[in-house]
Amino acid sequence: MFQYQPPLKDINFVLADMFQAADVLQQYPGFVDVDHALIQQVIEEAGRFASEVLFPLNATADAKGSALDNGRVITPQGYAQAYHQFCEAGWPALACDPDYGGQGLPHTLNSVLYEMLNATNLAWTMFPGLLHGAYSCIHRYASDHIKNTYLPKIVSGEWLATMCLTEPHAGSDLGLLRTKAIPNDDGSYQITGTKIFISGGDQDITDNIVHLVLARLPDAPAGSKGISLFVVPKIFPDGDRAGQHNAVTCTGLEHKMGIHGSPTCTMQFEEATGWLVGEPHRGLAAMFVMMNSARLQVGIGGLGIAETAYQNALIYANERLQSRAVMRPEHRKTEAADPIVMHPPVQRLLMTQRAWVEGCRMLAYYSALLLDGAEHHPDEAQRKALDEQLALLTPIIKALMTDQGFAGASQALQVYGGHGYVCETGIEQYMRDVRITMIYEGTNEIQAIDLLMRKILADNGKRLGMLLDDIEQTIAETTHESLASATTALLALTRTLRTLIPEIGQAGLSYPDLPHQIAPEVLRLVGHCAIAWLWLKAANVARTLQDKDPDFYLAKQTTAQYYFTFVLPESQQLITVIKQCLANAKAGQHQNYQTVLSVQ
Numbered sequence: 261m262f263q264y265q266p267p268l269k270d271i272n273f274v275l276a277d278m279f280q281a282a283d284v285l286q287q288y289p290g291f292v293d294v295d296h297a298l299i300q301q302v303i304e305e306a307g308r309f310a311s312e313v314l315f316p317l318n319a320t321a322d323a324k325g326s327a328l329d330n331g332r333v334i335t336p337q338g339y340a341q342a343y344h345q346f347c348e349a350g351w352p353a354l355a356c357d358p359d360y361g362g363q364g365l366p367h368t369l370n371s372v373l374y375e376m377l378n379a380t381n382l383a384w385t386m387f388p389g390l391l392h393g394a395y396s397c398i399h400r401y402a403s404d405h406i407k408n409t410y411l412p413k414i415v416s417g418e419w420l421a422t423m424c425l426t427e428p429h430a431g432s433d434l435g436l437l438r439t440k441a442i443p444n445d446d447g448s449y450q451i452t453g454t455k456i457f458i459s460g461g462d463q464d465i466t467d468n469i470v471h472l473v474l475a476r477l478p479d480a481p482a483g484s485k486g487i488s489l490f491v492v493p494k495i496f497p498d499g500d501r502a503g504q505h506n507a508v509t510c511t512g513l514e515h516k517m518g519i520h521g522s523p524t525c526t527m528q529f530e531e532a533t534g535w536l537v538g539e540p541h542r543g544l545a546a547m548f549v550m551m552n553s554a555r556l557q558v559g560i561g562g563l564g565i566a567e568t569a570y571q572n573a574l575i576y577a578n579e580r581l582q583s584r585a586v587m588r589p590e591h592r593k594t595e596a597a598d599p600i601v602m603h604p605p606v607q608r609l610l611m612t613q614r615a616w617v618e619g620c621r622m623l624a625y626y627s628a629l630l631l632d633g634a635e636h637h638p639d640e641a642q643r644k645a646l647d648e649q650l651a652l653l654t655p656i657i658k659a660l661m662t663d664q665g666f667a668g669a670s671q672a673l674q675v676y677g678g679h680g681y682v683c684e685t686g687i688e689q690y691m692r693d694v695r696i697t698m699i700y701e702g703t704n705e706i707q708a709i710d711l712l713m714r715k716i717l718a719d720n721g722k723r724l725g726m727l728l729d730d731i732e733q734t735i736a737e738t739t740h741e742s743l744a745s746a747t748t749a750l751l752a753l754t755r756t757l758r759t760l761i762p763e764i765g766q767a768g769l770s771y772p773d774l775p776h777q778i779a780p781e782v783l784r785l786v787g788h789c790a791i792a793w794l795w796l797k798a799a800n801v802a803r804t805l806q807d808k809d810p811d812f813y814l815a816k817q818t819t820a821q822y823y824f825t826f827v828l829p830e831s832q833q834l835i836t837v838i839k840q841c842l843a844n845a846k847a848g849q850h851q852n853y854q855t856v857l858s859v860q
C-alpha cells in the first residue's frame with residue numbers, strides 16, 4: 261500500500277547537522293526563542309498532520325476531483341475538514357507577522373511544512389499554498405486599510421486567496437493581458453476581464469476568497485510596464501455592500517492530467533469592484549513578491565513528491581521478488597528469486613532518486629534560511645547580500661527541483677514496472693500530479709531565461725561569482741582523501757563556469773538568441789554546482805558525526821559518493837553543449853532553428 265513517513269531524520273540532518281539552523285535563526289531579532297527543541301516540535305507536528313490527515317485523502321480526491329455545480333465549486337470530500345483542522349492548528353499563521361495574528365516563526369519551518377504537505381497531497385496544498393504569497397504581497401504593498409481588512413483573515417486562514425494572472429492569450433507573457441480596471445469616484449476600481457487556469461478560483465472551503473488580480477488602467481502603457489494589481493474580494497468584507505457578492509464568477513473548470521482535487525477555474529470579472537495594491541502600473545513588481553514565494557514553494561513541491569515516490573519505490577523494491585540476483589548472500593542461495601532491490605540497475609534507479617531528493621532538500625532549506633536572513637538579519641548590507649543570493653537560487657529551485665520531482669516520480673514508477681503504470685499502486689498519480697509543477701509559476705524554460713539573463717548576465721556574473729566563491733571555500737576546506745576526486749570535479753566545474761559566463765555574454769552581443777537557446781543547460785549546470793557543493797558539505801559533516809549513528813552517517817557519505825560518481829558527470833554533457841554552441845557562434849555558424857522548423 262502507498263504510504264508516507266515524514267523524513268524527520270534527514271530533515272534534522274540538514275537543519276541541525278549541516279546548517280545549525282537554530283543557532284543561525286537565533287541571531288535574528290524575533291527568533292531568539294527558536295531553539296532546536298521548538299524546531300523539532302513544529303516539524304514533528306507538521307509530519308503528523310501531513311501523514312495522518314492529508315495523505316489518506318490524496319487518492320480518493322484524485323478519483324473524485326473537484327466539480328462545478330451551478331456556478332459553485334464543490335471540492336472533494338474531506339478537503340474542507342482537513343483545511344479547517346489545518347487552520348485550527350495555526351499552520352497558515354506560522355511564518356506571518358504577529359501584528360496580524362501570525363506566529364512570527366521562520367520561513368525555514370514553513371518550508372519544511374510545505375515539503376510534507378506537498379509530499380502527501382499536492383492538489384490540496386494548492387489551496388493554502390497561495391496564502392503566504394498573498395500575505396507577503398499585501399503586507400508589503402497594500403494600504404493600511406487593506407492590510408487591516410484582509411491580513412488577519414489570510415493569516416488565520418479564514419479566507420483563502422488566489423493569484424489571477426493568466427488570460428487565454430496571456431500566459432508566460434503577462435504584458436499581453438487585457439483585463440481592464442476603470443477608476444470609480446470612491447477610490448475603488450471596476451475590474452472587467454476573463455482569467456483562466458485560476459487555482460482555487462472558487463471553492464466551498466472558506467466563506468470568502470481574496471483574489472489578487474492583474475489588470476490595466478485606462479492610461480496604462482502597453483506591455484508589462486502597464487499592469488496594476490488589485491485586491492478583489494469574492495464577498496465584500498465591509499462598507500455599504502458588506503456580505504454581498506462581488507461580480508466575480510467561476511464559469512468553468514478544466515479537466516486535466518493531474519491534481520484533480522484542485523479546481524482550475526475560468527473566472528469572469530464583470531465590473532467587479534477592486535482596490536489598488538501598490539502603485540499604478542507597478543503591479544507586476546508587487547505580484548513578483550507573491551510569485552517568488554510561490555516559486556520556492558512549487559520547487560519544494562517537486563522535492564516532496566520525489567520523496568514520497570522514492571519511499572514507496574524502495575518499499576516495493578524490497579518486497580517484489582524477481583530473478584536471482586548476481587550477488588546472493590548465503591541465506592538466500594536456495595530461494596527461487598530475490599527482491600529486485602538486489603539488482604544493480606534497480607539500485608541505480610533508487611540511488612539516483614535518493615541522491616536528488618536529499619540534495620534538493622539541502623538546497624531547499626539552505627535557501628529558506630537565506631530568506632529568513634534576507635528579512636530578519638539585523639544588518640542591512642547582510643540582508644541585501646542574502647536577498648541577492650536567494651534571487652539567484654530561486655529560478656534554480658523552481659526549475660531544477662520540479663524537473664527532478666518529475667524525473668524522480670518516473671524513476672519510482674520504473675521500479676514498480678508494469679505495476680506502476682496501472683493505477684492501483686498509486687505512483688502514477690504522483691507522476692501525473694507533479695507534471696504541472698514544471699509549467700506553472702513561470703515555466704521551467706522561463707526560469708532558465710530569468711536565471712541567465714536577469715540573475716547572471718545582467719550583473720556580469722557578480723551574484724554567481726559569490727556563490728562560486730562559497731563553493732571554492734568549501735572545496736579548500738575539504739581535505740579528506742575519499743573526497744579528492746569530488747573536489748577536483750567540482751573545482752573544475754566552478755572554474756569552467758567562471759570562464760563560460762563571460763563568453764556567453766559576449767556571444768549574446770552578436771547572437772541575442774544564443775543565451776536563450778542554452779539557458780536550460782546553464783540552469784542545470786549551476787544547479788549541479790550548488791547541489792554538488794551541498795553534497796560536499798554533507799559528506800564532510802557526516803564524516804565528523806559518523807560515530808554517533810554509523811548506519812545513517814555512512815549511508816550519507818556513500819550517497820554523496822554516488823552523486824559525484826553517477827549524477828554530477830551529467831554536467832560534462834551540459835558543458836559540451838554550451839561550448840559547442842559558443843564554438844559554432846565563433847565560427848559564424850550559430851543556428852536559430854526557426855527555418856528548419858518551418859520545413860515540412
Ligand SMILES: Cc1cc2nc3c(=O)[nH]c(=O)nc-3n(C[C@H](O)[C@H](O)[C@H](O)COP(=O)(O)OP(=O)(O)OC[C@H]3O[C@@H](n4cnc5c(N)ncnc54)[C@H](O)[C@@H]3O)c2cc1C
Nearest residue numbers: 423424425426431432457458459524699700701702703705
Ligand atoms: C493546473 C494549472 C494551474 C494554474 N494555476 C494558475 C493560477 O492560480 N493563477 C494563474 O494566473 N495562472 C495559473 N496557471 C497558468 C500557468 O501559470 C500558465 O499555464 C503558465 O504561466 C504558462 O502559460 P501558458 O500555459 O499560456 O503557456 P505559454 O506561455 O503559451 O507557453 C507555451 C510554451 O512556450 C514556452 N515559452 C513561452 N514564452 C517563451 C519565451 N519567451 N522563451 C522561451 N520559451 C517560451 C513555454 O516555456 C512553454 O513551453 C495554471 C495552469 C495550470 C495548468
